[in-house]
Amino acid sequence: MSLASFDRDTLVSRIRSLRLVAFDFDGVFTDNSVYVFQDGREAVRCSRADGIGLRKLEQAGIEPIIVSTETNPVVVARSEKLKIFCRHGCENKLAVLDELLAERGVGFHETGFVGNDINDLACLEKVGMPMVVRDAHPDVLDIAVYRTDLPGGHGAVREICDLIARVREAHR
Amino acid sequence: MSLASFDRDTLVSRIRSLRLVAFDFDGVFTDNSVYVFQDGREAVRCSRADGIGLRKLEQAGIEPIIVSTETNPVVVARSEKLKIFCRHGCENKLAVLDELLAERGVGFHETGFVGNDINDLACLEKVGMPMVVRDAHPDVLDIAVYRTDLPGGHGAVREICDLIARVREAHR
Amino acid sequence: MSLASFDRDTLVSRIRSLRLVAFDFDGVFTDNSVYVFQDGREAVRCSRADGIGLRKLEQAGIEPIIVSTETNPVVVARSEKLKIFCRHGCENKLAVLDELLAERGVGFHETGFVGNDINDLACLEKVGMPMVVRDAHPDVLDIAVYRTDLPGGHGAVREICDLIARVREAHR
Amino acid sequence: MSLASFDRDTLVSRIRSLRLVAFDFDGVFTDNSVYVFQDGREAVRCSRADGIGLRKLEQAGIEPIIVSTETNPVVVARSEKLKIFCRHGCENKLAVLDELLAERGVGFHETGFVGNDINDLACLEKVGMPMVVRDAHPDVLDIAVYRTDLPGGHGAVREICDLIARVREAHR
Numbered sequence: 001m002s003l004a005s006f007d008r009d010t011l012v013s014r015i016r017s018l019r020l021v022a023f024d025f026d027g028v029f030t031d032n033s034v035y036v037f038q039d040g041r042e043a044v045r046c047s048r049a050d051g052i053g054l055r056k057l058e059q060a061g062i063e064p065i066i067v068s069t070e071t072n073p074v075v076v077a078r079s080e081k082l083k084i085f086c087r088h089g090c091e092n093k094l095a096v097l098d099e100l101l102a103e104r105g106v107g108f109h110e111t112g113f114v115g116n117d118i119n120d121l122a123c124l125e126k127v128g129m130p131m132v133v134r135d136a137h138p139d140v141l142d143i144a145v146y147r148t149d150l151p152g153g154h155g156a157v158r159e160i161c162d163l164i165a166r167v168r169e170a171h172r
Numbered sequence: 173m174s175l176a177s178f179d180r181d182t183l184v185s186r187i188r189s190l191r192l193v194a195f196d197f198d199g200v201f202t203d204n205s206v207y208v209f210q211d212g213r214e215a216v217r218c219s220r221a222d223g224i225g226l227r228k229l230e231q232a233g234i235e236p237i238i239v240s241t242e243t244n245p246v247v248v249a250r251s252e253k254l255k256i257f258c259r260h261g262c263e264n265k266l267a268v269l270d271e272l273l274a275e276r277g278v279g280f281h282e283t284g285f286v287g288n289d290i291n292d293l294a295c296l297e298k299v300g301m302p303m304v305v306r307d308a309h310p311d312v313l314d315i316a317v318y319r320t321d322l323p324g325g326h327g328a329v330r331e332i333c334d335l336i337a338r339v340r341e342a343h344r
Numbered sequence: 345m346s347l348a349s350f351d352r353d354t355l356v357s358r359i360r361s362l363r364l365v366a367f368d369f370d371g372v373f374t375d376n377s378v379y380v381f382q383d384g385r386e387a388v389r390c391s392r393a394d395g396i397g398l399r400k401l402e403q404a405g406i407e408p409i410i411v412s413t414e415t416n417p418v419v420v421a422r423s424e425k426l427k428i429f430c431r432h433g434c435e436n437k438l439a440v441l442d443e444l445l446a447e448r449g450v451g452f453h454e455t456g457f458v459g460n461d462i463n464d465l466a467c468l469e470k471v472g473m474p475m476v477v478r479d480a481h482p483d484v485l486d487i488a489v490y491r492t493d494l495p496g497g498h499g500a501v502r503e504i505c506d507l508i509a510r511v512r513e514a515h516r
Numbered sequence: 517m518s519l520a521s522f523d524r525d526t527l528v529s530r531i532r533s534l535r536l537v538a539f540d541f542d543g544v545f546t547d548n549s550v551y552v553f554q555d556g557r558e559a560v561r562c563s564r565a566d567g568i569g570l571r572k573l574e575q576a577g578i579e580p581i582i583v584s585t586e587t588n589p590v591v592v593a594r595s596e597k598l599k600i601f602c603r604h605g606c607e608n609k610l611a612v613l614d615e616l617l618a619e620r621g622v623g624f625h626e627t628g629f630v631g632n633d634i635n636d637l638a639c640l641e642k643v644g645m646p647m648v649v650r651d652a653h654p655d656v657l658d659i660a661v662y663r664t665d666l667p668g669g670h671g672a673v674r675e676i677c678d679l680i681a682r683v684r685e686a687h688r
Contacts, residue, residue: 026220033325035207035551037215040249043553048542048586049653052634070220077556118224137221137330153549158653198392205497207379209387212421242392290396309393309502370564377669379551381559384593414564461568481565481674 011145014129015167018062019110022097022123023157025068025075025088027116028133031153044074045153051082053161060168064161065100067093069119094122114160115140116152131160183317186301187339190234191282194269194295195329197240197247197260199288200305203325216246217325223254225333232340236333237272239265241291266294286332287312288324303332355489358473359511362406363454366441366467367501369412369419369432371460372477375497388418389497395426397505404512408505409444411437413463438466458504459484460496475504527661530645531683534578535626538613538639539673541584541591541604543632544649547669560590561669567598569677576684580677581616583609585635610638630676631656632668647676 026032029050035043057064064084068075071089079086090096101111112129113120116136124130124143132144133152141147146163148156198204201222207215229236236256240247243261251258262268273283284301285292288308296302296315304316305324313319318335320328370376373394379387398408408428412419415433423430434440445455456473457464460480468474468487476488477496485491490507492500542548545566551559573580580600584591587605595602606612617627628645629636632652640646640659648660649668657663662679664672 030220032220032327033217034220035215035217036246036250036253038213038245038249040252041554042253043215043551043559045549045551048546048548048550049633073554074552077554078552080556081552081558117221155548202392204392204499205389206392207387207389208418208422208425210385210417210421212424214425215387289393374564376564376671377561378564379559379561380590380594380597382557382589382593384596386597387559461565463568 007145012167012171014112014145015164016171017110017128018112018164019106020063020065020101020104021057021112021114021129021160021164022065022067022100022127024093024113024115024117024120025066025078025086026070027136027152028114029066029078029153029157031151032116032135033153042072042074044078046078047153047155047158049155049158050161053158053165054082054084056165057161060165062164062168063104067096067100067123069093092122093119094126097123097126112160112164114157179317184339184343186284186317187336188343189282189300190284190336191278192235192237192273192276193229193284193286193301193332193336194237194239194272194299196265196285196287196289196292197238197250197258198242199308199324200286201238201250201325201329203323204288204307205325214244214246216250218250219325219327219330221327221330222333225330225337226254226256228337229333232337234336234340235276239268239272239295241265264294265291266298269295269298284332284336286329351489356511356515358456358489359508360515361454361472362456362508363450364407364409364445364448365401365456365458365473365504365508366409366411366444366471368437368457368459368461368464369410369422369430370414371480371496372458373410373422373497373501375495376460376479377497386416386418388422390422391497391499391502393499393502394505397502397509398426398428400509401505404509406508406512407448411440411444411467413437436466437463438470441467441470456504456508458501523661528683528687530628530661531680532687533626533644534628534680535622536579536581536617536620537573537628537630537645537676537680538581538583538616538643540609540629540631540633540636541582541594541602542586543652543668544630545582545594545669545673547667548632548651549669558588558590560594562594563669563671563674565671565674566677569674569681570598570600572681573677576681578680578684579620583612583616583639585609608638609635610642613639613642628676628680630673 030044054064066086068088075088108126109128111127113123113127114131116133130144131146133156134148135151148159150156150159202216226236238251238258240260247260281300283299285295285299286303288305302316303318305328306320307323320331322328322331374388401408410430412432419432452470453472455471457467457471458475460477474488475490477500478492479495492503494500494503546560570580582602584604591604625644627643629639629643630647632649646660647662649672650664651667664675666672666675
C-alpha cells in the first residue's frame, strides 16, 4: 500500500516517534503456513529479504523484536539467524509487550506492532503505529495505519523496514 | 464465496442445526500438496490460521473432527497440534463417519462435511451441510451448499469456522 | 486446455489406442522445484490428486509408468507410494522407453508421454500421444497434441488421467 | 522481459563478450525463501530447469559461478549438484568476484552478474552485463541491462542461460 493511501503526515509523525517495532512471527515473518512432518516437527517459510531490512531499522535507532503466541523452536531459530530479540509462547501478547517495553523504558506511543490475525488485536490497539500485512485476516485490517503491499513471508517485513528507514532518513 | 451466492436462509438453517463438522485432511487442511523426502517420509503444508477458527467452532458448541483416507502420521501430528479428534486410514470415509456420529449420538442432518475430491462424495451426499474448498475437483463442486473463497491450506478451514461462528452468534 | 482446442477426433483416436502412458517426473508429478537441504538431500512437492487419477488409468486398461532423468530416491519413494512402475537415472529416456515398451509388447503408437522440458523431446517425438504440462519449457510446447490446463505438480497428472478415462468410458 | 525491451544491439554485443556469468544464490537460484526447521537447519527451493541451462552456458564457452553472501551449506549442496563453482560466505561480493576473475584472467567487461537485492549493487555496477530477476528489490532494477521474465527460483537462471546460448549460437 503506497504511503499516499494513508494520512501521510500522521504516518511520518508516528515513524519519527518510533523506538521499537514488535513483529508477530507467523503470518508476518512467514506466509502463515506451517510444514508438518510425520514426527510432529514443524518448519516455516521465511524470506531472505528480511535480514537487510532489520539492519536498516537498527541503523535508524529502532529495535526490532519478535513476539509470538506459538511456543516453537522455529521462532527461536529464525530470530537467532536474524540476530533480533524474540519472546515466543506468549499466551497474552499485550502483557508480554508491556513488560518488554517497561524493561526498555519505551512507551507504547513509541512502539510499532506488525500483526496479521485477531490475537494481535490487543497489541495493535495499544501501540502508536499499528501495522498489518497485505494478507492479514479481515478482522484486523481496519485498525492499521499501514498495510503492506507485500504478503507476509514474501517481503512484508522488509517493506516496513524500508519505509521506516526512508522516512527517518528524510526527516533527520 | 459470499453467503449471498447461496440460498442464505437454507445456509443459516443448516448452520443452526450443526453439532459436528467433519473435515477431510489433504486438500482441506492442506493445499493438497505432499512433500516427498528421499527416505519416503512425507510432509504437508498447513495454515496457522486454522487453530483460531477451530476454537471458535468449539465455543459455538460444534465438534470439529478430521476424517482422512491417507494412513499418515502427519494427519495425527497436525490434529494433535490443533487439539481435535482425527481418524486416518479410512478406506471408506462414510462408514467411519457413520460410526463416529453414532458414538456421539449426532445425526447426519446435524453434521457438516468439508471435502475436495471424489473420495469425499459419499460423505458430502449424506450430511446436512456439504461444503467444498475453492480449489476442489470439478466433480464435487455441484453437491456443496457452500464453497470457500479461500483454497485448501490457505485459510479455507478458518473461513468455514468464521462463517459458522458468525451465523451462530447472530442467531442465538 | 479444453479438448476443443485440439483436433478432437485425432485426440479421441489416439486415446483409444493407448496401452501405456509414460510420465516424466520432475515438472510433471512435481512443480519442477527441488527443496535442497544442508546435507545435500532433496525433497520434491507432489499433488495428492494424482493417485486417484492413476487408478482410473489402470481401470481403463492403461499402464502408467515414470521415466526420469534424475537419479534420485525421491522418484522411487513417490512411485512406490503411488504404486506405479518407475525407472530413474535415465541418461537416454528414449532408449529406456524403447526397452520398457519392448518388454511389454507395446508399440510407440500405443504409448503416451507426458513431459515438460527439452530432455523429453526425443520421447515426445516418437510416441503416439505426446503431452506437455501447462508450464512446460517453450521449446517443447509445439510437439504436444495435448497441453494441460493445470501446471505440473498441481494436478496436471490427474487432469490427463481424467481426460483419458472419460474418453475411454465414452467410447467403449 | 523480451529482448526487444532493451537496446538489442547493446545486449547482443555484451553477450558476445561474455566469458563468465556470476550468479547470486538466494533470490536467483531460489525464490528468496528459506525453510527454517526447529533445530535451526535451513532448506531452500530451487528449480530443476536450471541444470540444462547451465550446461548450455558451458557449451557456449562461458563459465557459470555462484557468489553468495550467506554462509550456508545449502549453497554448496546445490552448486555441487549443478556441478558449478561456488563461493559462499562473501561479506564483500565485489572483492570476491574481483579475486575470482583475476585467477581466471577474465575482465569485468567480459563478466555477467545476476542479482536480486542491494547487496548485489557493487557487482552489478562493475560488470559488463548486469542482470536482475523479475522479482528483484526495486532498488536494483534500474542498473540492469536485462531483467528476467521469470522470477528467481522459477526458471530465471534457465531463462538467462537460454538467452545467452541463443545469441551466441546466432552470432558465431
